[in-house]
Amino acid sequence: MRKIIVIIMLLPVLVMGQKIPFNQEAKDIIYDSVYEVNGTKDELYTKAKVWIADIFRSSIRVIDADDKESGLIVCKGNIKYTVVKDGIKGRGKRRSIEKFKVDGSADFNLKIFLKDNKCRIVVDGIQIPMLEEATAAGLGDLKAEWAMLNSITAIQKDDTIEERVRFNNYQNRDIAVNNRIGDMMHSLETALNKKGDFDF
Structure with a gap:
């Protein structure tokens, strides 16, 4: 049964034109993109700080390292996300699957590297808060989920309805998180390309 709980991060889920980016060397999920943007390093730094304050409300609480010179x-x-999950309704042969929406959140590390007309954005260390029993099984840490399995890639024909539901729910959750991280990175790229507040 544990195989189904942790399997989903192994699926080659194609979202926003790319797979969930598992880095084999680091054994971790790492989003790492370089963008051509308009502005000097100092201009981009100011825009990035404004974006962080807008997105995360308080840039003072979330920033771990801040080096304008480099x-x-x-x-x-x-990030918050909403996912459609499956639930089992009824008992015995009368059981059926019903869908419902659930809100969740994911924690992560964000690294922004800036130089004239260029930006590199790295997102890693993704953690999804889980129920206590799931955390004890090593779930919620996407890096741990990947490390626990390396061969199963699909629902098996003889899996129970519970296993199928669990599998689909983890797949849908990971797609939702992947979408939100992609949206966030695109939002930062857009902010860096905009005219600064002082360009008037």
Whole structure:
């Protein structure tokens, strides 16, 4: 049964034109993209700080490293997501699957590297708060989920309805988190390309 609980991160889920980016060397899920953007390193730094304050409400609480001279900002972030989950209704042969919406959140590390007309955005250390029993099984830490399994890639024909539901729920959750991280990275890229507040 444990195989189904942790399997989903192994699926080659294609979202926003890319798979969930598992880094084999680091054994971790790492989003790492370089963007061409408009502005000097100092201009981009100011825009990034404004974006962080807007997105995370208080940039003071989330920023771990802040080096304007080298163009580096490292912070901790949290994103909210909504996912459609499956639930089992009824008993015995009358059981059926019904769908319902659930809100969740994911914590992560965000690293922003800036230089003239260029930006690198790295998101890693993704953690999804889970129920106590799931945390004890090593779930919620996407890196741990990947490390626990390396071969199963699909629901098996003889899996129970509970296993199928659990499998689908983890798949849907990971797609939702992947979408939100992609949206966030795109939002930062857009903010860096906009005219600054002082460009008037």
